[in-house]
Amino acid sequence: MIRIALRSLFHDRSKLLASMAGITFAAVLVLVQLGLYAGFLHTSSSTIERVGGDVWVMPRGTEVIDSVETLSAGTRSLVASHPCVARARPLVFAWAFVRKAGGTRDTVRVVSFERDSTPIVPWSLAEGLPSDLHAPQRVAIDGFDVKKLQIAGPALGASLQIGGQSVKVAAITKGVRSFTLLPFVFAQIDDARKMAGFNEGETNFWVLDLHDKACATDVIHAIEKHPELQALPRDVFLTRTQDYWVIGSGIGAVLSFTALLAMVVGVVVVGQTLFTITKDYQRELATLKALGARGSELIGFVLWQAAFLALVGCVGGLVLAFAIRGSAVDAGLVIVLSPKVVVTSLLTIVAMCAVASVMSVRRVLRLDAAEVFQ
Numbered sequence: 001m002i003r004i005a006l007r008s009l010f011h012d013r014s015k016l017l018a019s020m021a022g023i024t025f026a027a028v029l030v031l032v033q034l035g036l037y038a039g040f041l042h043t044s045s046s047t048i049e050r051v052g053g054d055v056w057v058m059p060r061g062t063e064v065i066d067s068v069e070t071l072s073a074g075t076r077s078l079v080a081s082h083p084c085v086a087r088a089r090p091l092v093f094a095w096a097f098v099r100k101a102g103g104t105r106d107t108v109r110v111v112s113f114e115r116d117s118t119p120i121v122p123w124s125l126a127e128g129l130p131s132d133l134h135a136p137q138r139v140a141i142d143g144f145d146v147k148k149l150q151i152a153g154p155a156l157g158a159s160l161q162i163g164g165q166s167v168k169v170a171a172i173t174k175g176v177r178s179f180t181l182l183p184f185v186f187a188q189i190d191d192a193r194k195m196a197g198f199n200e201g202e203t204n205f206w207v208l209d210l211h212d213k214a215c216a217t218d219v220i221h222a223i224e225k226h227p228e229l230q231a232l233p234r235d236v237f238l239t240r241t242q243d244y245w246v247i248g249s250g251i252g253a254v255l256s257f258t259a260l261l262a263m264v265v266g267v268v269v270v271g272q273t274l275f276t277i278t279k280d281y282q283r284e285l286a287t288l289k290a291l292g293a294r295g296s297e298l299i300g301f302v303l304w305q306a307a308f309l310a311l312v313g314c315v316g317g318l319v320l321a322f323a324i325r326g327s328a329v330d331a332g333l334v335i336v337l338s339p340k341v342v343v344t345s346l347l348t349i350v351a352m353c354a355v356a357s358v359m360s361v362r363r364v365l366r367l368d369a370a371e372v373f374q
Contacts, residue, residue, distance in 0.1 A: 019273040020312045026266030026352065027317025031337065031345045032324055033259035037252060038341050039334035044179040044245040047111060048238045050123050051091060053207035055216055056237045057223055060230040064241040065093060065205075066109075066180055073201025075229065079208060082222050084215040089114060090189055090203035094196035095182060099161035102150035108162060109182040112192035112203075122186040127156055128171030137191055140171035144329075145183035163195035175329050179245050263352055270309050271356035274302055275363070295365055302360040310353040314346050321345075 010016060042049070048056070048065055057079045059069040080088040092112035099105055113121035113133075120130050122140045133140055139160070141149065151158045151169070158169045162185060171186075178184050187195060193202060208231075210216060220231040232240070246252045325335040 015273055015276065019269055019309055020316070022269030023266050023309050023313035023349070023353070024316035024320070026262045026269070027313040027345070027349045028320045028324070029262030029265075030259050030348050031317050031321035031342070032335060033255045033262065034341050034345050035321065035325065035335035035337050036333065037246070037255045037259075038336035038338060040179070040246045040251055040255075041242045042336050043177050043334050045238045045241045046176065047093065048234060048241060050119060050121060051089075051207055052119055052209075053089065053234050054210040054213050055208040055219055055223075055231050056234055057206040057208060057229060057231045058204070060228055062230055064244045065237070066241075066245075068093065068204045070094075070198060071203050071206065071229075073199065075206065075226075076201065078226060078229070079206045079223055079231075082219050084210050084212060084219055085208050086211045087209040089117065089207040089209070091205040091207055092189065092192040092196055092198065093204045094192075094198070096163040096185075096195045096197070098149065098163075098183075098185075100150040104150065106149075107182055108149075108185045109178050109180070110162070110192050110195050111184055111186050112189040113186060114189050122171065122173050122176060122184075124173050124176055126172050126174035130171075132170040133186070133188065135170070136188075137165065137167045138170035138187070139167045139191070140173055140186040141169055142173045142176045142184055144175075144177065146172070148183060163197055165191065165195050167191070167195070175334060177334060263348065266313070266349070266352040267356045269356075270306065270353050271359060273309070274305055274357050274360040279363070298364045299361050302357050302364055306353040306357040310350045313349045313353070317345070317349065318342070 045065070057071075057075070059071060062068045076088060076090070079085070090112065092110060094110050095107050096110050097105055098108045111121070115134055122133075125140070126143055128140065132138065139162070141155070143155070146155045149160065151160075155169050155172055160167050160169065167185075167187070173184075173186075176184055185195070189203075192198075193200070208219065210219065216233055220233070223229050223231040321335075321337060325337055328335050
């Protein structure tokens, strides 16, 4: 039956090409939209993901990482006093004014890191090494923000005025974007404090690494006895930030609607193709039924065609989606095609073709063998 099904599918090349183009287009849309959704989730919480830790301590009332007040230097002894806390890392995540290379003024997001700390921040370095940032007044920026900061010529070695401090670009990241579109500027903790206008020891967050993750609840309870402090597990803070930006902003709903529209297009295109072929070959199928072909064999006529179109959509969609992902980085978009996103998308494409085959399967099962002899 597979040979008959595929020969019937290839009989009308123009319809076949149109169907292949339609299902591939739908597959690309599904993959890209799901990839963009995952990309927005990643972008909104990339700093939390990278910095890690078990518990994040912040000023009480903080909702997301992008909107936070300052913690005094004295809070360090409080948050690090619990016996389960192995390390308390300061994180400056503050905005600062930048005097760009062209002379105009703008705003950047200063992100701090500690020398020789793990995990390494900044990440995804395209130019330069982490050690290049160990000298005073050295910063890293993303390659996408070079033009925005009006840096002409080679970015490495370029000078900027941030928060009244003269700094040099010593490293370039790739794909490290802020969801709020403010350029990230990575600097050592002391330099970051100066650029953000903080006093010695002040910070926005304390990131706690625990000896045992099981004692996170006790640590949080002890810290929140202080009326001005709030502590959250890293995963809870990450999810809260993602929900605030992606779901709260409506971006998630827009991407979901576009993906749903792509699925509808795919179902219509594939369904029309399969139904037309089934209708054109109904006398042949009725003949097979009269000769004793089982219902499962007749259903196979439709399903093999649907499987072929699903395969074309999956392969073509993946190739184009990965090509689009590469070019999207230059446009400032992050498309995450993780195994989870790819598997979900491919299963969606297969489901589209399965749904599209329902009408054809019903028509095949309702064939009357007596029609052959009329």
